[in-house]
Amino acid sequence: MVGQHDENLLSDMLPIYYTRLFPQNIFCRWLTCGSYPHPVSNRELSFTLADDVYIRYLSINNQKDFQTLLQKKIPHKLDIGGVYNTKPSIARHDSVVLARELVFDIDLTDYDEIRTCCQEAKVCEKCWKFMVIACEIIDKALRDDFGFQNILWVFSGRRGIHCWVSDYEARTLDSPGRGAIADYMCLIMGGDNQNKKVNLGSDNIHTSIRRALNIIDQYFEQLLEEQGFISTADRLQTFLKIMPDENLKSQTEKVLAKMSEASLDRWKAFLNIYNNYYRENSNSSRKIKYLIEEIKIQYCYPRLDVNVTKGFNHLLKSPFSIHPKTGKVCVVFKPGNAKNMKLDEVPTIYSLLDDSSPDNAQHQVNMRVAVKNFQEVVFSLEKTEAMRRRNDARVANRSIATSPVDRGKAKI
Amino acid sequence: MDFKLKRKSIKTPISGSLKETYPHDLQFYKVPPTCDINLQEFETLALERVTLLRTLATATTLKGLRLNSEEYTEYVLGELRTQGLKYYARLCEKSGCAETAADFEARRKDHIAHFILRLAYCRTEELRRWFVAREMELFKMRFAVMRGEAVDVFFKLNNLCYTNITDNEKNEIIHYLRECLPYQNIDNMKFYKVKFYEVLDLVKTRKVYLSGGYAYIPHRDFISVLSALYRTHLRQSLAIASQHLGEIEQDERLVSLLKGLHQSYSGNDYSETKSVVPIESLDSLSLKSFPLCMRQLHEQLRMAHHLKHGGRLQYGLFLKGIGVTLEDSLRFWRDEFTKIMELDKFEKQYAYNVRYNYGKEGSKRNYSPFTCLKIINTPVGPGDCHGCPYRHCDTSNLKNKLLGYGYDPQAVHEVVDLAKKGHYQIACSKYFDTVHNEDVGLGINHPNQYFEESQKIIKGGIKVEPKKEKVTIKKEEIDDLEGMDFDEPL
Numbered sequence: 001m002v003g004q005h006d007e008n009l010l011s012d013m014l015p016i017y018y019t020r021l022f023p024q025n026i027f028c029r030w031l032t033c034g035s036y037p038h039p040v041s042n043r044e045l046s047f048t049l050a051d052d053v054y055i056r057y058l059s060i061n062n063q064k065d066f067q068t069l070l071q072k073k074i075p076h077k078l079d080i081g082g083v084y085n086t087k088p089s090i091a092r093h094d095s096v097v098l099a100r101e102l103v104f105d106i107d108l109t110d111y112d113e114i115r116t117c118c119q120e121a122k123v124c125e126k127c128w129k130f131m132v133i134a135c136e137i138i139d140k141a142l143r144d145d146f147g148f149q150n151i152l153w154v155f156s157g158r159r160g161i162h163c164w165v166s167d168y169e170a171r172t173l174d175s176p177g178r179g180a181i182a183d184y185m186c187l188i189m190g191g192d193n194q195n196k197k198v199n200l201g202s203d204n205i206h207t208s209i210r211r212a213l214n215i216i217d218q219y220f221e222q223l224l225e226e227q228g229f230i231s232t233a234d235r236l237q238t239f240l241k242i243m244p245d246e247n248l249k250s251q252t253e254k255v256l257a258k259m260s261e262a263s264l265d266r267w268k269a270f271l272n273i274y275n276n277y278y279r280e281n282s283n284s285s286r287k288i289k290y291l292i293e294e295i296k297i298q299y300c301y302p303r304l305d306v307n308v309t310k311g312f313n314h315l316l317k318s319p320f321s322i323h324p325k326t327g328k329v330c331v332v333f334k335p336g337n338a339k340n341m342k343l344d345e346v347p348t349i350y351s352l353l354d355d356s357s358p359d360n361a362q363h364q365v366n367m368r369v370a371v372k373n374f375q376e377v378v379f380s381l382e383k384t385e386a387m388r389r390r391n392d393a394r395v396a397n398r399s400i401a402t403s404p405v406d407r408g409k410a411k412i
Numbered sequence: 413m414d415f416k417l418k419r420k421s422i423k424t425p426i427s428g429s430l431k432e433t434y435p436h437d438l439q440f441y442k443v444p445p446t447c448d449i450n451l452q453e454f455e456t457l458a459l460e461r462v463t464l465l466r467t468l469a470t471a472t473t474l475k476g477l478r479l480n481s482e483e484y485t486e487y488v489l490g491e492l493r494t495q496g497l498k499y500y501a502r503l504c505e506k507s508g509c510a511e512t513a514a515d516f517e518a519r520r521k522d523h524i525a526h527f528i529l530r531l532a533y534c535r536t537e538e539l540r541r542w543f544v545a546r547e548m549e550l551f552k553m554r555f556a557v558m559r560g561e562a563v564d565v566f567f568k569l570n571n572l573c574y575t576n577i578t579d580n581e582k583n584e585i586i587h588y589l590r591e592c593l594p595y596q597n598i599d600n601m602k603f604y605k606v607k608f609y610e611v612l613d614l615v616k617t618r619k620v621y622l623s624g625g626y627a628y629i630p631h632r633d634f635i636s637v638l639s640a641l642y643r644t645h646l647r648q649s650l651a652i653a654s655q656h657l658g659e660i661e662q663d664e665r666l667v668s669l670l671k672g673l674h675q676s677y678s679g680n681d682y683s684e685t686k687s688v689v690p691i692e693s694l695d696s697l698s699l700k701s702f703p704l705c706m707r708q709l710h711e712q713l714r715m716a717h718h719l720k721h722g723g724r725l726q727y728g729l730f731l732k733g734i735g736v737t738l739e740d741s742l743r744f745w746r747d748e749f750t751k752i753m754e755l756d757k758f759e760k761q762y763a764y765n766v767r768y769n770y771g772k773e774g775s776k777r778n779y780s781p782f783t784c785l786k787i788i789n790t791p792v793g794p795g796d797c798h799g800c801p802y803r804h805c806d807t808s809n810l811k812n813k814l815l816g817y818g819y820d821p822q823a824v825h826e827v828v829d830l831a832k833k834g835h836y837q838i839a840c841s842k843y844f845d846t847v848h849n850e851d852v853g854l855g856i857n858h859p860n861q862y863f864e865e866s867q868k869i870i871k872g873g874i875k876v877e878p879k880k881e882k883v884t885i886k887k888e889e890i891d892d893l894e895g896m897d898f899d900e901p902l
Binding site for chain 2: 110113148177191193205210
C-alpha cells in the first residue's frame with residue numbers, strides 16, 4: 001500500500017503531471033462536445049484538494065482556464081458533474097442540471113460476497129476477470145440494445161471501472177429513463193438476507209440475458225476454478241442455499257461434500273445431478289428451470305451501483321485523474337481489450353515522473369496508448385455530434401418549408 | 413361570481429357544442445375548462461375526484477390488487493357505485509364515444525375535476541407524485557377497457573399516428589420477439605417500432621425487444637407509449653400550475669378548499685418529535701420497541717460497526733423520528749464507525765450524511781422517516797441490510813433469526829407464514845404481539861408508529877384500543893403519499 005510519504009509527494013508531482021501528461025486538450029474537447037448545446041462553462045467540475053477539502057461547482061471556459069485552475073488548486077482528485085442551465089458557480093438555488101453523460105460504476109467491493117481471492121480495497125488479476133465480464137456485457141447491451149455509439153471506458157484507479165455514454169439521447173435522458181436502463185441491466189437483486197438473488201422465472205430467457213450468458217460462459221469455468229466458488233465447506237453451504245428445491249439441495253450436498261474440493265469437478269457433478277433431477281421431477285421443474293443460468297449470473301453478472309446511474313448529477317471521477325490512494329492513472333481502455341489489461345501495468349504518477357523507475361518506459365508507452373484510446377472516442381463523438389446537428393438542421397428546415405405534421409409527442 | 417381558472421397555457425378556448433368539446437370518454441386534458449361554475453359544484457367535484465383517486469390507491473396498496481386485473485376493475489367500479497360516483501363508474505367501465513347527455517355530463521365533470529385537483533396537488537413534490545401516480549392508474553384503467561372502434565377514434569382525435577413494421581422486417585426479428593415478449597400469439601400481432609425512451613416501463617421490466625435504440629412493441633403494449641406521453645404532459649402541467657398558484661390564491665374562498673384537500677392527506681409524518689431518547693438506551697429499546705427492520709439494522713451496526721448507505725438512511729431517519737437529537741446521533745454513529753476507521757474518515761465521509769438527515773446539509777430539507785411502504789418497496793442490493801425483513805429475507809433466514817431471539821416457535825411460524833404469503837405488514841403486527849406478549853392486532857404502517865405503540869404499552873401499561881377502522885385507513889393515506897416510488901420511477 002502507498003504510505004503517507006507518497007501522498008505528500010503528490011502535491012509536488014501533480015502540477016508536473018497536469019502540465020506534461022494529462023491530456024488537457026482532448027479532455028476539454030470531450031467536455032465541450034459532451035456539453036453541447038450548452039457552453040462548456042456550464043459543466044460542473046469538482047476538486048478534492050490535498051487535505052480532503054472538497055470544492056464543488058467549479059467550471060472552465062477553455063483549456064487555458066483549465067490549466068490555470070489546475071495549477072492554482074492542484075486537485076488530488078478530479079470529478080465531473082452535470083451540465084447546468086447557467087454557470088454552476090453562479091446562481092446555485094434555481095440552477096438545474098440539464099444534461100449529463102449516462103454513467104455506470106462497477107466496483108469490486110460489491111463482489112465481496114462471491115470473490116474469494118481479495119476483499120474490500122484489494123484487487124488482483126483473478127478478480128479483475130469480474131470487471132472484464134462486466135465491461136463486455138454492459139458495452140454490448142449499450143451498443144446492441146440501446147444503439148449507443150460513443151462509449152468511454154475508464155479504469156477507476158483502484159478496483160473498479162466507469163463507463164460514460166456520450167450519445168445525445170443518453171446525455172439528455174431524465175432520471176426515470178436512466179433508472180429504467182439501470183434496471184434493464186440489473187439482474188442481481190436482494191441484500192445480505194437473501195441467498196438466491198437472481199430469478200429468471202420460467203418463460204423464455206430474454207435476448208439480452210441470453211447474450212450475457214454467452215459472454216459469461218467464456219469465463220465461467222476458469223473463474224470457478226480460480227475463485228473456488230464451491231471448494232470449501234463454507235462456500236459449498238453458500239452455494240447450496242441458492243437451491244430453491246430442498247430435494248435437489250440435499251442430493252447435491254450428499255454427493256459434493258464427499259468429493260475432492262476442486263470446484264470444477266464439483267460443478268460438473270452438480271450439472272449431472274441437476275439434469276437428472278430436472279428430467280425426473282417435471283412437476284417441480286418450473287422453479288428450477290433456469291437454475292444453472294441463475295447460478296452463473298449470481299456468480300458472474302455485473303453488479304452495478306444503480307444509484308450512480310440513476311442520479312442525474314452524481315459526480316464521477318474524471319478520466320486521467322490520479323487515484324489519491326494508489327497513485328494510479330484512471331486510464332481509458334478499449335472494451336475489447338479489458339481482458340488483456342494488467343493492473344500492475346497501469347501507469348502510476350510515480351513511475352511516469354521518475355525516470356529511474358524500472359517501470360518507467362513501459363508505463364510511458366501505456367499512458368500514450370490510453371491517451372490514444374481517449375482520442376479515438378472523442379474524435380468519433382465529435383463526428384457523430386456534427387452529423388446529428390446537420391441532420392437536425394435539415395429536419396428543422398424541411399418542417400418550416402412544409403406544414404408540420406408532427407408525431408403525437410409534440411402535440412400533447 | 414367569476415370562477416375562471418386563469419391559465420396562461422390556453423391554446424384554443426373551448427367553444428361550440430358539448431359534442432365537439434367532449435367527443436370521447438378518455439381525454440388527455442390538454443385544454444383547461446373555461447366555463448363558469450359555482451363554488452358548491454367546484455367543491456363537490458374536487459371532493460368526488462379525491463374519493464375516486466383514493467379508491468384507486470386503496471385497491472392497489474391496501475387490497476393488494478394487481479393493476480388492471482379483473483378483481484381490480486371490479487373492486488374499483490363497485491366502490492365507485494357504492495360511493496355514489498356513478499358518472500366515474502360510467503367513464504371507467506367502457507370508455508367509448510357514446511353521445512347521450514349523461515355521457516357528455518360525465519366527461520365535463522371529469523374534465524373540470526381533473527383541473528381543480530391539479531391546483532390542489534401541484535403544491536409539493538410529494539403531492540405531485542401521489543397525484544400523478546393515481547391519475548396514471550386511472551388513465552391506464554380507462555385505456556385498458558376501451559374497445560375496438562373507440563380505440564381508433566381516440567388515436568385519431570389525439571393525432572397519434574404510428575405505422576407498423578413490414579412483415580419482412582418482422583420475420584427477421586420474430587425469433588427475438590418470441591424470446592422477449594410474454595405473449596403467445598406473436599405471429600398474428602402487428603408490431604410498431606418506437607424509440608426505447610417512449611416505453612421506459614417496458615424497458616425497466618425487460619418486457620420488450622430492443623435493438624439499436626428501438627423498441628418493437630405489439631398493439632397491446634401501446635398503453636406504455638401513451639402513458640409515458642401522458643405522464644410527461646401531466647408533470648409539465650403541474651409544474652406550470654404551481655407557478656400560477658399565486659394568482660389562484662388571491663381568492664380566499666378557493667385557498668381554504670384547495671389547501672384543505674391537501675390537509676386531508678398529510679397526517680403525522682414523524683419528522684418532528686417532542687420526546688428525547690438518549691442513545692444509551694438504544695440497545696435495550698431495540699429489543700422490544702424497534703420493529704424487526706430497525707432491530708436488525710441496529711444489530712448489524714453494533715456487530716460490523718458499519719452500515720451501507722441505504723441502511724444509514726433508513727435507520728438514521730428512524731432514530732431521528734423516535735427522538736434522538738442530532739448531537740447524540742453524530743456521537744452514536746461516530747462511536748460505532750470509528751471502531752473500524754479513522755475519526756478523520758468518519759468526519760469527512762459520514763458525518764455529512766448524519767447532518768443531512770437532520771436537514772442541516774445539502775438542500776436542508778427536514779426528511780421524514782421512511783414509511784413501511786417505502787421500506788418494502790425500496791431496492792436492496794448485495795451487502796445491504798436495510799429494507800423490510802419480511803420481504804427481503806429468505807424464509808429460512810427470517811425463521812432462524814426469530815428463533816434465535818428465543819420467541820415461541822409457534823408464533824415464529826405464524827410470522828414467517830404471513831411473510832411468505834406477502835402480508836409483510838401483518839407479519840410485522842404479529843411480531844409486535846409476540847414481542848409484547850399481547851394481542852393488539854395493530855395495523856403497522858410506519859416503523860415510528862410501531863415504536864410509539866410499543867412505548868405506550870411498556871410505559872403506560874395503557875391498553876391500546878385496536879381502533880382498526882379509523883386508524884389504519886387514515887395512516888394508509890399518509891403512506892401512499894410517500895411510498896409512491898414503486899409507481900413513479902425516480
